[in-house]
Amino acid sequence: MNSTGAEADAARGAFALDSTSPGAAPHGFDAFRRGWRTQLGDGWPMPTFSPATTGDFRVRSRVAKVRDVGVLDLYGASAIRTAGDRHNHRDHVRMYVVRRGAWTVGGPTDRGQQTVSAGQFLIRRFERPSSFEAPPHTTAKILTLLSGALTPLLGDESITGPADSPEVRLLVAHTNMVHATIADLGPAGVRAAHSALIELAKAVAVGRFDDVEPRLAPALAQAAKDLADTHLADPELSAAMLARELNVSVRTLQRAFAATGDSVSAYIRQRRLEEARLALTAPSDRLSVSELAAHWHFADSSHFIRAFKKQYGQTPTEYARSTGRGPAVPDR
Template structure:
């Protein structure tokens, strides 16, 4: 029998243990598959978050890969899993008394109350489901499923959830805001002080409440960076839309236009200044990559400039060069390329 594979911890694991990587493979027909899986899990992440009773399905080799980050008593996991079934909560003695939020990016998760009470909740790609995990649940994960899973203390969240569940689309404004915050948190977590971790935990729970109640108080200063990041992501998706405006972004994020302007002002760049900068970067990038096929006027029209002369003026103001000359510098590597997201 091929032995289970237990790779060493990832080199980017945090020295204080806040972030770790679990990567375990088990032969599909191994009679002791769960024991092999549990042993690999315990060796790599310990017993802080125990593995649920489960078994691989489908007959092929099973692999699970989890990036596990602890934010005080909250946990954020990025998970890749092959098909598996198991149980959690209640008599399964796994994550009892926690609220668990699954955001599914590919594949499926499904949950059924153990004992057949109630229907099955299915979360395919593009959906999320949040559950109170004390009643026992049986779960299934589809092949090649990718998801983010938040394991959260229940005291502050259960009043918004009861013993049931909440589910919805991943493009819901409150969830988009939560995901933007998770991106930010991931980039700074390992460098936070203990006080910073506590503050991050508080913000995480407040945003999770927003998902459960379909609303977030955008006036809270601690959400400002996450709001800016989420608004920028939305704007980047719609740069070619001539109707892109602060009111459109604010409506998508379920906040007021005033709040949107205020959080951008705190970041040093107005909403429309960001939009103009990103449109200019996209237009110049297109000119650099298609010098013989795209005119300045065509690039201007593509990225919602009024006409070619507006694009020329914008480029001269930003870089001191007309678009064709700046595009040439981009091609020769003598000018910095436009970024594809937040400013440095």
Template sequence: MDSTVSTSLWRMGGAQRPALDIAVPYADENRNHVLLSEWRRQGGESLPAPPLTLPRHSEGAYRVRIRTQKLLDIPVEDQYSDAVAGSTGGTHGHHGDQIHTHITLSGEWRFASRNQQSRVGAGTLCVRRNDEPWDFEVARGTRAFVLGLPASAVRFPSNTFAVTAEQTSPAARLLVAQLRLWAEVSDGLGPAAATAARDATFQLFQGLVNDQVIDDADFTPALLRAAKEYIEDRLLDDPDLDARAIAEALHVSVRTLYRGFAQQATSSVMGYVRERRLERARVELVSTRLTVSELAARWHFADGSHFVKAYKKHFGETPTASRRG
């Protein structure tokens, strides 16, 4: 539990006092009441107190310190806590309308719900739905950054309650770097730049989640629908349409896109692109006077012979036979 990560993120709030800074002796008989009362006094409505229970020790004091920063509609908290247990989310009313991401720098969080358990030690992060009731335990000397995103603005699989990832993964590193940079320069950003930073944060977060939950039964159909809609819009206009461009547009990895098609589609990504181009070309073959060579160029085939070969393989007859029929 004493493990730490060397990467320092940022200190929020600058030289300002923390939004919450409480010390309660463990030996105090009324320690839980004192903690909650002081939390409510300091945090108010902007930082509501979850139900908390302190362990009983004969010496020492429990310490909690929270610094906050608001990046447009995205709250970020720098949290330090000694050993404590509590509940959050669901009917406890503590940011139940948010998706929370815990980026742990030292110590450990443990979350448990009726459906899932997650341990979030130093160097890992956890994304969880906060509308689900969670019990949690915090190890002594735990520091984490907590990002809250509005649940209505992100796509999170309905039957997945939490996902974890290593902070060293590429998607996690991108998200953390974006948050750190945005926090550092936020005071100097104009409205347009701040909105662009917000949108980029949502996209990087979605990419992180998508990479982690590709096997989810709810996510894969949604990914395929989005991919097919994107492909359909660009069949004719984009001669360079390929798997990488599609994946980048959907904010997922190429591997994730390939796996999605492999699980639920009847063809590969580019196989689907070619099939749709052939089907659209067949409609024009029988409804226009475009030549085979013109159709081949229009639908981005290398030449007429490649088009004829692909057409016959897909439909079982030549373009000439289709037009004659």
């Protein structure tokens, strides 16, 4: 392997685990520990989990290391608890974004406990070993930053806020892209991913981000796509609505999409057509062509049919018939 490849391999690492399926739990913790040690290395000591946790380790997780930043996505079907990270004494900052359940961190020796509830985030500096625990069915994203890049912004304070803030949306979108692409990143890609992680973590800490920073354009576009996916049936969905929710100008949002070779309106239309295509082959409650056009907010049936044929090479009725099903009312 050349030095460039070795540099990338040393600066990144990733593994995924699902021990929630029947029969996987008894070996779940061993697999997690093996993945952690081989992919993250000695620079990232694994937390010291309680015996109860290691004996019933039913989790679905994905872990990535990008230089000195770690990203963990975790769903715990079982409870998770540690007795303190006895081996981790490096000054570091952690960010917790909790979607479901709760995550409790710290203890009497570390400025007291703090609990992050569902729908909230917490950024906190840790100067000494700390413990954490979460009840069953907790879903969380955890970032660990060993570089101290956030320390000047935090001091001895913790920062909390809503998990649906624009800054958190961008950070989550970027971490998801990291998980999806990390295996293919070369040294330049690792550096870019790391730089964006640091900038977005800072943005969450201060409650704003630099919307003209080109390194953040992919994260902004992805955050807008993620948000659009949850509002496809909303008649108000538009570039203006997405820009408002993400606290940027429409021009900034359109520029971010253009940097990825896409446009806001094209993405919304493509996703609505995908949903309409799936609806055409639904096993029950199939809609007519005109009903589908109205439901997905096309101007009329003719516009919907033309857009569908351009996307899939068949009209809606032709597509439905080719799959052995058909809408209640044919194209016209």
